[in-house]
Amino acid sequence: MPDGRYRDDITPQEIQGINKPASALDKQVSGNHYKDCGIQPIEYIHANGLSYFQGNVVKYVTRYKDKAGKADLLKAIHYLELMIELEYSDK
Template sequence: MTETALDTQIGGNHYKTFKIQPIEFIHKNNLSYIQGNVIKYVCRYRDKNGIEDLKKRDIILTC
């Protein structure tokens, strides 16, 4: 089986637990950069940076 970029995550494994990785969801739904970042921070907050990621989400949403 050929390994893809989605199989090789650098800096942790906080996205590998999802059935659909955020980048796949963002790409398949043609979301904007800002929408994609909101999705990314909400998906990873429990497994990576906790409340800090939710604060980043809030900053993005207020722009």
């Protein structure tokens, strides 16, 4: 090559990445419905200390267009109904 490098030469950036452990946030076990998000739902949920119910609402609303559509929105509604029932029921 004209710059003195070979086509298969490794760059310093690639060398640094070799020993860097992969982040769990960089992989998704099933599907790719969160890959294009600016921030993954789990990052938002964790950063804001959301409850299980709140986290599921965020998760299902975030992914509905790319995964299960109306079914995901119905799941989000179900978690909202559970929250209302558990938080505001007459005791």
